[in-house]
Amino acid sequence: MILHEDSHTDHVPQEVLNWVLHRFQDREAFFIETVELPDGLPQLACGLHGPVMGDVPVPEEGVTYRARWGSSWVSRLVDRPFRLTRQITVIGGSYKTYSCVLYTCFGGPLSPKEPQDPTLAPKNREESLKFWSEHALSV
Numbered sequence: 001m002i003l004h005e006d007s008h009t010d011h012v013p014q015e016v017l018n019w020v021l022h023r024f025q026d027r028e029a030f031f032i033e034t035v036e037l038p039d040g041l042p043q044l045a046c047g048l049h050g051p052v053m054g055d056v057p058v059p060e061e062g063v064t065y066r067a068r069w070g071s072s073w074v075s076r077l078v079d080r081p082f083r084l085t086r087q088i089t090v091i092g093g094s095y096k097t098y099s100c101v102l103y104t105c106f107g108g109p110l111s112p113k114e115p116q117d118p119t120l121a122p123k124n125r126e127e128s129l130k131f132w133s134e135h136a137l138s139v
Helices: 014-023 122-134
Strands: 031-036 044-046 063-067 074-078 083-085 087-095 098-107 136-138
Touching: 014 087, 014 098, 044 087, 044 098
Parallel strands: 074 136
Antiparallel strands: 031 087, 044 083, 063 074, 087 098
């Protein structure tokens, strides 16, 4: 796996990014993996709230819907602080002429694509609606 100029990593400290590239250096195909960061590396911000994070479901009161970080669809958002986590999710795969590029990595667990995401497969819509009815992202 390599870092590419199109990799989305601006939200991850360089030392964590270096560890990710070393840890997953032998990958040669699409993958998604969530692992714990080793001691000595900084924790990462995680903006996910809801049962998967050990919280109660996020009620509709206090939730807002709007596009975030340049996406073309609206997200379910809540005015709560990011929290720190040692968990990192790494996503990589083929890109252009490369067999495995780091697409992105972020603090926290993997969540289903959001219901408004145009790349959401129809077969995954029900799971997405259920998950995002109970979860929200920090503004």
